[in-house]
Amino acid sequence: MAHLFEELTLRSLSFPNRIAVSPMCQYACEDGLVNDWHLVHLGSRAVGGAGIVFVEASAVLPEGRISPQDVGLWNDTQIDPLARIVEFIHEQGCLAGIQLAHAGRKASTRRPWDGDGVVPEDEGGWWNVFAPSALRFAENYPMPREMTEADIRTVVGAFAAAAGRALTAGFDVVEVHAAHGYLLHEFLSPLSNQRTDAYGGPLDRRMRAPLNVIEAVRRVWPERLPLFLRISATDWADGGWDLDQSIELVKLAAHLGVDLVDCSSGGNVAAAQIPVGPGYQTAFAERIREATGVPTGAVGMIVDPAQADHVIRSGQADMVFLARELLRDPYWPLRAARALGAEAPWPAQYLRAGPHGALRRHPVGT
Numbered sequence: 001m002a003h004l005f006e007e008l009t010l011r012s013l014s015f016p017n018r019i020a021v022s023p024m025c026q027y028a029c030e031d032g033l034v035n036d037w038h039l040v041h042l043g044s045r046a047v048g049g050a051g052i053v054f055v056e057a058s059a060v061l062p063e064g065r066i067s068p069q070d071v072g073l074w075n076d077t078q079i080d081p082l083a084r085i086v087e088f089i090h091e092q093g094c095l096a097g098i099q100l101a102h103a104g105r106k107a108s109t110r111r112p113w114d115g116d117g118v119v120p121e122d123e124g125g126w127w128n129v130f131a132p133s134a135l136r137f138a139e140n141y142p143m144p145r146e147m148t149e150a151d152i153r154t155v156v157g158a159f160a161a162a163a164g165r166a167l168t169a170g171f172d173v174v175e176v177h178a179a180h181g182y183l184l185h186e187f188l189s190p191l192s193n194q195r196t197d198a199y200g201g202p203l204d205r206r207m208r209a210p211l212n213v214i215e216a217v218r219r220v221w222p223e224r225l226p227l228f229l230r231i232s233a234t235d236w237a238d239g240g241w242d243l244d245q246s247i248e249l250v251k252l253a254a255h256l257g258v259d260l261v262d263c264s265s266g267g268n269v270a271a272a273q274i275p276v277g278p279g280y281q282t283a284f285a286e287r288i289r290e291a292t293g294v295p296t297g298a299v300g301m302i303v304d305p306a307q308a309d310h311v312i313r314s315g316q317a318d319m320v321f322l323a324r325e326l327l328r329d330p331y332w333p334l335r336a337a338r339a340l341g342a343e344a345p346w347p348a349q350y351l352r353a354g355p356h357g358a359l360r361r362h363p364v365g366t
């Protein structure tokens, strides 16, 4: 029976444990370039013992950023600063992943601590906000223009090009972001996609653009490395995207080479009522894994080591993605190992504080 600290192999990659640092926007870039903040933020979570650290939603085109401060991977100058972080993460015995994203109709908005709403052009925002249909997410969001088929082809190409840059930077895993009401999720949901062409209408057409992206990314991403997909398993809204449609999507995505589905929810309907609570999305990971046989990741209010271990032991998911709990405590994986009686390698520099700390040989103060 697998447990939280058991290795996982996907393709030719071995994950040292089942704990992933979920992608988390830091809104700390200029021109999409990562900097020392990202090195310390991501690096400390690698030191803390996670199996894989994901870089936040990284925009494949400049107009695909949520805010002007997002990470970007739309040009080659963005590769080297990411490569420096990947190298540090690898030095800690941890894997490095990056989430590739396009914000669609939720682009050009303020970072959370700068208030709400659209960022005007003179503050670094942009007018070119587009989506499957010209439907606003909410009142204080931009009104998107409907994408042309040429726009869709551009976005598909941009995802593939960004995956190529991620490979050059040394990443082990790419995750395609098709959740939380961003562009690819907007195509999936009938509430945000009201197109009447080949990319809208029945389920197979709503899935077309996201599947084209997966196919294009997989063509660039090497056979030996796993590809992840993050979805919102439901819109939590009548007439919206739901679990049954997610299962159909995952079957096709797996056929195109997706190796793990990271099961989140919501984000596409501003007024949705979401029953948030401990492990509130775990059932989606379990159901999708069961129905498709595809490995899944569970995310959402997983905070306790026994709870996380249970998700893995009971076969609900193959990996747990933690976000806020790892902001509270980057060393959560090391603490969890101790709580569960599992072995986890401590950094040599920290050994004296670890479970086998040699305090007698090296008294405090030396």
Ligand SMILES: Cc1cc2nc3c(=O)[nH]c(=O)nc-3n(C[C@H](O)[C@H](O)[C@H](O)COP(=O)(O)O)c2cc1C
Pocket (backbone or CB within 6 Å): 022, 023, 024, 025, 026, 056, 057, 099, 177, 179, 180, 230, 264, 299, 300, 301, 302, 321, 322, 323, 324, 325
């Ligand atoms: C500060 C912050 C930034 C986030 N940024 C992203 C992101 O870039 N991409 C993404 O898919 N989810 C993002 N999320 C959502 C998390 O990855 C995660 O799915 C969510 O917080 C639920 O997990 P938790 O209860 O462990 O925090 C973010 C969450 C937080 C708290």
